[in-house]
Amino acid sequence: MTDLLLTWGCSYLLHSSLLIAGLWAAERAGWLARLATGTQEMLWRLALLGGLVSATLSLLPAPAATPADVARPAAVLRAAPPAPKDVAPAIVETPATAPPSAQLGALPLMAPLAPRAHDLAVGSAAVWLLGALLMLAGLARQWAGLRRAVRRLPVLSDPRWRSFAVQLAAAQGLPLPELRSARPGWASPLLAPGRVLCLPAWCLDLPDDEARAVLGHELAHLRRRDPAWRLLAAVMNALLWPQLLNRVALRRLDLLAELACDAAAAAPSGQRLALAQSLLRCAEALKAGGMGHGPALACGAASEGSPLSTRVRRLLKGDENAPRERRGVRWGLVAVILVAMAAMPAVVISHTDAGALLERLGVGDLSISTGGGSHIVSRYPGGSFTVHLDGQVTFNDAEDDVQTLAGTLTVRERESDVTREMTLTSSGDGRIQRDYRVGKQPQPLDDAGRQWWTKTAARLAEQLTDPLVRAKRLFGRGGLDAVLADLERARDDFPRRQRIEALVRLGQPLPPAAQDRAIAVAAGIGGGFERRQALQALAELTLAEPQQLAWLKAAAGIDSDFERREALGALAPKLLDSPAVLAAWTDVLGRMGSDFERRTAIAAQVDATSHPAALAAALQAADRIQGDFEKREALSAVAKRLQGDETELVAAYARATAGISGDFERREALAQLLDRPKLGAAGLERVLNSAENMGGGFERLQVLLRVAERLGELRPVDAALVDHVRRAGRSLGDFERGQIERALDSLG
Known part of the structure; x- marks a missing residue:
C-alpha cells in the first residue's frame, strides 16, 4: 500500500510538473496572451487537475493482452509459482488477477522494491500524509474561524446598497446575497461562505455607478461559483502540498477569475470606467490603512494574486482590444492537453533505486x-x-x-x-x-x-521454469556440476539470485569448491537487493573460514547500507570468531555510512553470539560510530552480553564511552556497564576515568553515585576508589559534592 501510494504521488508530481511547467512556459513565451480569458482559464484548470487524472489512470489494471499487443509494457514482476515437487515439466499458470504496478516509461521492473527504498517510501509517504493532515487541520480551523467572524459582523442596513443588490441579483437570476459590514482589517469587498457579501466602510460612500460595478463584480463570482472553486483549490493545495507548482497555477487562476468578473461587471454601458475607479479606490484604501485584502478563503474584489494594475489596464483598453481566438483553436488546445493526459500514464516513476x-x-x-x-x-x-x-x-x-x-x-x-x-x-x-x-x-x-x-x-x-524444479532436473541429469554450470550461465541478477536459492534448497551437500563457485556468482550480482538475497541463501550453508571471507567480501561490495546490514544479519549466528573473519566483518561495517545501520548490525551480531572475540570486534566497530545515540545503543547491546569481569572487554567498552560527547548518552552507556553483575574494582576504575571527562554536573553526579553504590558491594571497600570518586566530583557544586559525601559515608 505504501509503495502504491508513493508511486502515485511521485507520478502525480511528474505529470503535474510537466503540465503546469509547460503551460507556464507557453505563457512566458507570450502565446497565452493571444487567447481569451476563458480559454486561458480552462487550460490552467486542466493543467492543475490533469496530473491527478493521469497519475490515477497509470495505476488502473491493464486490459487483457492479445497477440497483437504483446510488445506493450508489462506491469509487475512476479516470480513464477512454485511447481509441485513431483512434477518434472515446467508449468506456468496464468494468475487469475494481478493488478499492474507502475513502471518507468515502457521499461518493466528488474527487481522488487528494495527494502531500503521501501524504508524511504514509508518515510516519504508518512511525511506527505502528516503534512497534508496538518495543512487540512489548519484549513478547517481557518474556515471555521471565517464562518464565526462573518456571523458576528453587523448586517448592512444601507437602503441604497440593498436596493442595488436586489436589482442586480434579479437581473442575473441569482439568490440575493446577505449584506454585512466588513471588519476594519478587510479593505476589499469580498464574498464569505454562505453567500455573505462583506463591504468595507469606504465602499458605502461610493457613487451609484461604482457601487453597481462593485456589486456586479461580486455577483459574477457567485454566478461562476468561485467561492466553491477557491475552497476546492485550497483543499487540493493542502493535500498535494509537495507540488509547489500548484501555487503558480492557482495564482494564475485567481487573476483570470478576477479578470472574468471584471469583464462581467463592466459589460453594462458606462460601468467599465466606474469599475476601474472603484479598484483604484480599493488600492488607496489598502495603501493608506495598511490593511490586508481579506481572508484567503473568501472571494474579494482585490484578492491576493490578482494585481490591481493589470486589471485596471485591461478595463481601460476596452472590449475591442480583448484577445479572442477561433473556437477551433480553443478546443484544439484543450484536445492537446487531454491527449497529453492520456499519454502520461505510460510515464510513471516507480520503485527503482539510482x-x-x-x-x-x-x-x-x-x-x-x-x-x-x-x-x-x-x-x-x-x-x-x-x-x-x-x-x-x-x-x-x-x-x-x-x-x-x-x-x-x-x-x-x-x-x-x-x-x-x-x-x-x-x-x-x-x-x-x-x-x-x-x-x-x-x-x-x-x-x-x-x-x-x-x-x-x-x-x-x-x-x-520454476528455479527449484529446474535445479532438480539438472541435478538428475548431470549432478551438482550441471546445476552450478547453469547458475554461472545466468546473465542477469534476478535469475542468478533465484538459481542460488534453488541450489541451496536442493538439500544436497555442497563441498567447499561448489560453495566458492556459488559465492563468486553472488559477488557478480550488481543489484544490492538481489545480491543480499543470494548471500542470505548462502548463509544458510555451513561455511568454513575461506568461504566466509569470500562471502564477507561479496557483502562489502553491496551498494546499500540496509542490504549490507540485512546480509550480515543472516550470517550472524554462524559467524566464525577467527581474527581474519572478524576483521572482514569489521571492514563490511566500516563501509556503512549510516550509523543506524551499523548499530543495528552490531546489535544483531552480539545478540547472535557472545564469543569474546566477536564482542571485541563489535566494540571496535561501535567505537567508529559518530552519532552519540547510535554509539550508546551499540555499546548497550554489547554490555548486555558482558558479566563485568572481562578485563579487556570492559576496558575497550570504557574507552568507547569516552568518545561519546553527549553527557546524557555517556551516562546511559556507563550505567549499562555498572549494571553488570561481576563488575569489580578494575571496571569501576574504568568507569571513573570516563566519567571524569563529563561536562554536565547532573549526569556526572548520577554516574558517581552509582559507582559509590557499587563500591558498597566490594569488601573490603577500596580506599583508592573512594578517593577517585571524590576527585571525579571535585569540580561539581557544593550540593552535588554533599550528595557524593553522604553516599561515600554510607560505605562505613
Whole structure:
C-alpha cells in the first residue's frame, strides 16, 4: 500500500510538473496572451487537475493482452509459482488477477522494491500524509474561524446598497446575497461562505455607478461559483502540498477569475470606467490603512494574486482590444492537453533505486504477470524479446520445444531490422497449431526459423521454469556440476539470485569448491537487493573460514547500507570468531555510512553470539560510530552480553564511552556497564576515568553515585576508589559534592 501510494504521488508530481511547467512556459513565451480569458482559464484548470487524472489512470489494471499487443509494457514482476515437487515439466499458470504496478516509461521492473527504498517510501509517504493532515487541520480551523467572524459582523442596513443588490441579483437570476459590514482589517469587498457579501466602510460612500460595478463584480463570482472553486483549490493545495507548482497555477487562476468578473461587471454601458475607479479606490484604501485584502478563503474584489494594475489596464483598453481566438483553436488546445493526459500514464516513476537504474534500463529477461496473462520482456541494444502466455505450457526434456500447451503462447523477437513471431495455439485434441511470421507475413518454418525456435524454446524453458524444479532436473541429469554450470550461465541478477536459492534448497551437500563457485556468482550480482538475497541463501550453508571471507567480501561490495546490514544479519549466528573473519566483518561495517545501520548490525551480531572475540570486534566497530545515540545503543547491546569481569572487554567498552560527547548518552552507556553483575574494582576504575571527562554536573553526579553504590558491594571497600570518586566530583557544586559525601559515608 505504501509503495502504491508513493508511486502515485511521485507520478502525480511528474505529470503535474510537466503540465503546469509547460503551460507556464507557453505563457512566458507570450502565446497565452493571444487567447481569451476563458480559454486561458480552462487550460490552467486542466493543467492543475490533469496530473491527478493521469497519475490515477497509470495505476488502473491493464486490459487483457492479445497477440497483437504483446510488445506493450508489462506491469509487475512476479516470480513464477512454485511447481509441485513431483512434477518434472515446467508449468506456468496464468494468475487469475494481478493488478499492474507502475513502471518507468515502457521499461518493466528488474527487481522488487528494495527494502531500503521501501524504508524511504514509508518515510516519504508518512511525511506527505502528516503534512497534508496538518495543512487540512489548519484549513478547517481557518474556515471555521471565517464562518464565526462573518456571523458576528453587523448586517448592512444601507437602503441604497440593498436596493442595488436586489436589482442586480434579479437581473442575473441569482439568490440575493446577505449584506454585512466588513471588519476594519478587510479593505476589499469580498464574498464569505454562505453567500455573505462583506463591504468595507469606504465602499458605502461610493457613487451609484461604482457601487453597481462593485456589486456586479461580486455577483459574477457567485454566478461562476468561485467561492466553491477557491475552497476546492485550497483543499487540493493542502493535500498535494509537495507540488509547489500548484501555487503558480492557482495564482494564475485567481487573476483570470478576477479578470472574468471584471469583464462581467463592466459589460453594462458606462460601468467599465466606474469599475476601474472603484479598484483604484480599493488600492488607496489598502495603501493608506495598511490593511490586508481579506481572508484567503473568501472571494474579494482585490484578492491576493490578482494585481490591481493589470486589471485596471485591461478595463481601460476596452472590449475591442480583448484577445479572442477561433473556437477551433480553443478546443484544439484543450484536445492537446487531454491527449497529453492520456499519454502520461505510460510515464510513471516507480520503485527503482539510482544505483541500479542503468542496469534496469538496460537488459534483462524477466518473468512478469498481469491480469491478461504471463509475460517475458527483454530489451537490449538493437532488439527486444517479448512473450505472452495465456494458459499453461510444458517443455520437453531437451528444452528445445513445447511439449504440451493449454491456451495460447505468442513469442516475438526483434533483432536489428528482422522481427520473428511464433504463435502457438492449443486445439481440443491436444495438438498445437503453429503460426510463424517474419515481419507481419506468414512464413513456412524453414531451417532458419527452426534454429530460431530451438534457441527461443530453450530460453523460454529457462525463464518460465520454476528455479527449484529446474535445479532438480539438472541435478538428475548431470549432478551438482550441471546445476552450478547453469547458475554461472545466468546473465542477469534476478535469475542468478533465484538459481542460488534453488541450489541451496536442493538439500544436497555442497563441498567447499561448489560453495566458492556459488559465492563468486553472488559477488557478480550488481543489484544490492538481489545480491543480499543470494548471500542470505548462502548463509544458510555451513561455511568454513575461506568461504566466509569470500562471502564477507561479496557483502562489502553491496551498494546499500540496509542490504549490507540485512546480509550480515543472516550470517550472524554462524559467524566464525577467527581474527581474519572478524576483521572482514569489521571492514563490511566500516563501509556503512549510516550509523543506524551499523548499530543495528552490531546489535544483531552480539545478540547472535557472545564469543569474546566477536564482542571485541563489535566494540571496535561501535567505537567508529559518530552519532552519540547510535554509539550508546551499540555499546548497550554489547554490555548486555558482558558479566563485568572481562578485563579487556570492559576496558575497550570504557574507552568507547569516552568518545561519546553527549553527557546524557555517556551516562546511559556507563550505567549499562555498572549494571553488570561481576563488575569489580578494575571496571569501576574504568568507569571513573570516563566519567571524569563529563561536562554536565547532573549526569556526572548520577554516574558517581552509582559507582559509590557499587563500591558498597566490594569488601573490603577500596580506599583508592573512594578517593577517585571524590576527585571525579571535585569540580561539581557544593550540593552535588554533599550528595557524593553522604553516599561515600554510607560505605562505613
